[in-house]
Amino acid sequence: MADPSRPSPVPGPGAGFAFMGLGASLLAAGSYLGLFVAPRESYMGDVYRIMYAHVPTAWNTMLAFTFAFGAALAFLLSANFKWDARHEAAVEVGVVMAGLLCLQGSIWARPTWGVWWDWDPRLTTTAVMFFAFVGILALRRFVEDPVKRATWSAVATIIAYADVPIVYYSVRWWNSLHQMQSSPETVSAVFVIPLRTNAFGVLFFMTGLITLRTRIASLRLRQEMAPPLPEPAPVLAPGAAR
Amino acid sequence: MTQLLAALRKEWLLQSRAFAALLAVLVFGATALLLFSFAVGPNYDLLRGNAPGFLWLALLLSSTLTLAESFQAEMEHRALEGQLLLPATATAVYYAKALANWAQLTVLGIAMVPLMVALYDATMPRPLALLGIIALGAAGLSAPGTLYAAMTQQARSRQTLLPLLLFPLVVPVLIAAVKATSLLMLGDPMGQVWSWTLLLVAFDAIHWSLCGLLFGRVVED
Numbered sequence: 001m002a003d004p005s006r007p008s009p010v011p012g013p014g015a016g017f018a019f020m021g022l023g024a025s026l027l028a029a030g031s032y033l034g035l036f037v038a039p040r041e042s043y044m045g046d047v048y049r050i051m052y053a054h055v056p057t058a059w060n061t062m063l064a065f066t067f068a069f070g071a072a073l074a075f076l077l078s079a080n081f082k083w084d085a086r087h088e089a090a091v092e093v094g095v096v097m098a099g100l101l102c103l104q105g106s107i108w109a110r111p112t113w114g115v116w117w118d119w120d121p122r123l124t125t126t127a128v129m130f131f132a133f134v135g136i137l138a139l140r141r142f143v144e145d146p147v148k149r150a151t152w153s154a155v156a157t158i159i160a161y162a163d164v165p166i167v168y169y170s171v172r173w174w175n176s177l178h179q180m181q182s183s184p185e186t187v188s189a190v191f192v193i194p195l196r197t198n199a200f201g202v203l204f205f206m207t208g209l210i211t212l213r214t215r216i217a218s219l220r221l222r223q224e225m226a227p228p229l230p231e232p233a234p235v236l237a238p239g240a241a242r
Numbered sequence: 243m244t245q246l247l248a249a250l251r252k253e254w255l256l257q258s259r260a261f262a263a264l265l266a267v268l269v270f271g272a273t274a275l276l277l278f279s280f281a282v283g284p285n286y287d288l289l290r291g292n293a294p295g296f297l298w299l300a301l302l303l304s305s306t307l308t309l310a311e312s313f314q315a316e317m318e319h320r321a322l323e324g325q326l327l328l329p330a331t332a333t334a335v336y337y338a339k340a341l342a343n344w345a346q347l348t349v350l351g352i353a354m355v356p357l358m359v360a361l362y363d364a365t366m367p368r369p370l371a372l373l374g375i376i377a378l379g380a381a382g383l384s385a386p387g388t389l390y391a392a393m394t395q396q397a398r399s400r401q402t403l404l405p406l407l408l409f410p411l412v413v414p415v416l417i418a419a420v421k422a423t424s425l426l427m428l429g430d431p432m433g434q435v436w437s438w439t440l441l442l443v444a445f446d447a448i449h450w451s452l453c454g455l456l457f458g459r460v461v462e463d
Contacts, residue, residue, distance in 0.1 A: 076459060124413075125413075128410045128413045129410075131409070131410040132407075132410035132411055134406075135403075135406040135407040135410060136407070138402075138403060138406050138407075139393070139394075139397065139403060139406075139407060142397045142398045142399050142403055143396075143397045143398075144398075148396070151459050151460065151462075152393045152397075152460060154459075155389070155393075155456045155459055155460055156390075156393070156407060158452070158456065159386060159389070159411065159449070159452060159453070159456070160410075160411060162448060162449075162452070
């Protein structure tokens with residue numbers, strides 16, 4: 001049973017901004033390497049360069065939802081509301097990243113596959129994952145009681161997370177148009193360095209966003225759980241009977 | 243086990259007194275089946291090919307009506323709290339409710355099959371296998387549906403929230419059930435129906451155990 005009276009420490013915004021700054025710097029460096037230093041790819045030409053944004057977004061979306069799952073589990077086990085704030089932040093940032101992932105995928109699909117969207121298992125399951133977590137955000141919006149909101153959304157996240165491995169392994173389970181996962185052994189170093197730089201850039205930027213969003217969620221929780229202010233004493237008119 | 247049987251008896255009483263509601267949902271499902279044909283037009287080849295998809299979409303839409311109402315009686319006069327204070331375990335309450343919802347959805351699915359055959363000129367060479375697929379698909383809808391119904395029953399905008407949470411989650415059920423039904427109705431030269439049935443069984447096993455485990459957290463105060 002969650003105890004709403006346990007205060008959660010509210011982190012300051014400094015760490016969040018520091019992570020975002022570090023992430024933005026790495027992203028700038030990685031994007032420069034990817035756009036101007038890495039050579040053209042022999043089959044796709046310059047179109048492949050969206051990989052330097054798309055693949056790091058995909059990896060980090062999975063990480064965001066994995067962190068949301070961990071935070072949901074930690075909340076159910078510890079009933080500590082700092083995990084609820086982290087859970088809320090991770091789901092929200094994860095949903096934004098999953099939306100970006102679908103958008104980037106569409107931009108890539110048009111010149112390479114000739115369509116904006118394909119009913120490939122990986123694309124479909126990514127869209128399904130996006131909608132599943134949007135549903136959890138809606139659930140949080142429609143429940144006023146902070147204890148019920150935290151518990152129910154944690155339960156819903158644990159169930160929805162069962163979808164994430166299906167997304168990852170769908171490429172292997174079904175024959176699909178989407179390319180299989182690459183490994184550093186199958187990709188030349190000149191392509192790998194900007195990819196990894198951007199992956200860490202997105203990771204730090206996302207960590208900064210989650211840290212800042214956690215702070216907002218913690219402040220709101222503190223406000224919601226504050227004991228009600230005492231009723232003001234009635235002001236009696238002069239000469240009124242006591 | 244005794245608690246589960248007692249809870250099942252309560253569910254049976256509730257269901258037997260709400261027969262009219264089940265009939266209304268069936269009429270809704272039949273209307274949906276009729277409306278889907280307008281999206282395709284009067285082309286029998288197309289209608290026959292899409293019949294399994296239409297059947298499962300109609301059942302999915304109908305399921306939101308039955309699931310959304312399934313905790314209505316428990317919420318009146320705080321009956322759910324009363325049951326838990328009896329004491330009945332949350333697990334027994336969940337499995338009884340999920341089994342009742344599963345039975346209701348299976349009956350709905352079976353009742354829609356003759357309508358589908360009549361409206362879309364669909365063939366049904368393996369009726370018993372189709373019955374099994376309907377039962378497995380209904381189980382995949384009812385396990386998470388019952389859990390989400392318990393949550394959304396106590397939230398604002400529950401009619402919107404339940405499908406919003408349930409539909410993305412049951413996409414694997416929908417895909418596997420439609421594929422398996424198609425293979426049963428239109429022919430299965432490669433023997434693929436078992437792999438889709440296996441996917442349904444795996445989804446059911448994961449969700450029936452996971453949701454039963456988590457239900458206690460949803461109804462605790």
